[in-house]
Amino acid sequence: MSTTPRIGSAIPGAPAEFGTVMSHTPDIIAKFGDLYAEFWQQGLISQEVKEMTRIRNARITDCGY
Amino acid sequence: MVIGHFTAIDTQGYLGSNLSLLGTDGGTFIEALALRPALQTKYAAFLDAIESSDAVPERVFRLCRARIAQIHGQQVRGISAEEATTLQSQRLDAFELSEQTALIAAEKIPYQHHFLEDEEVEAIKRAFGDAGCVSLLTALAFFDVSCRLNATMTGEVS
Numbered sequence: 142m143s144t145t146p147r148i149g150s151a152i153p154g155a156p157a158e159f160g161t162v163m164s165h166t167p168d169i170i171a172k173f174g175d176l177y178a179e180f181w182q183q184g185l186i187s188q189e190v191k192e193m194t195r196i197r198n199a200r201i202t203d204c205g206y
Numbered sequence: 207m208v209i210g211h212f213t214a215i216d217t218q219g220y221l222g223s224n225l226s227l228l229g230t231d232g233g234t235f236i237e238a239l240a241l242r243p244a245l246q247t248k249y250a251a252f253l254d255a256i257e258s259s260d261a262v263p264e265r266v267f268r269l270c271r272a273r274i275a276q277i278h279g280q281q282v283r284g285i286s287a288e289e290a291t292t293l294q295s296q297r298l299d300a301f302e303l304s305e306q307t308a309l310i311a312a313e314k315i316p317y318q319h320h321f322l323e324d325e326e327v328e329a330i331k332r333a334f335g336d337a338g339c340v341s342l343l344t345a346l347a348f349f350d351v352s353c354r355l356n357a358t359m360t361g362e363v364s
Contacts, residue, residue: 147331
């Protein structure tokens with residue numbers, strides 16, 4: 142597992158993090174934003190339950206988010 | 207030429223289907239998402255955006271999608287039976303160098319994602335550029351997601 146960014150930011154002067162790295166592919170990050178917003182803002186499952194499962198998933202997969 | 211290394215995984219691929227990525231002709235989680243039409247539409251648009259990358263040849267996506275499906279023991283789509291057999295045997299030297307860089311990452315994404323090495327990502331960047339690398343790694347992650355959703359929603363498991 143790398144501890145340093147493997148792909149630089151696509152935004153000059155901005156640090157490499159999820160959004161700035163994904164900005165190398167503007168259409169993909171835009172569609173991802175549409176999908177993620179739909180997932181979080183709509184549906185029958187509360188945001189609290191979604192967030193709880195997100196955190197659990199992140200822990201299981203050893204993700205820092 | 208073989209670069210990188212694989213950890214052998216016992217997998218079983220299923221051949222003979224030409225279903226599309228989105229499974230519009232049956233049997234994948236995308237059908238279940240019809241219960242949430244907006245989510246279905248946006249998921250499909252996202253997947254389409256990933257595979258519309260100019261930086262990565264469509265064949266690379268097809269090979270990687272097929273290999274990840276094999277690892278999950280799910281139906282292999284969009285490649286020939288011969289290509290599927292070669293993928294299953296993990297004979298990387300049968301593929302172009304750029305394809306090899308992508309397949310090395312595809313091999314690790316489902317269950318060994320923390321073992322993807324810096325130099326393996328560098329090889330992908332050399333082959334496809336930064337934007338191509340982002341497109342490819344995003345594609346691999348969501349090919350894996352799609353297989354997991356298939357297994358969860360349709361019961362398609364090895």
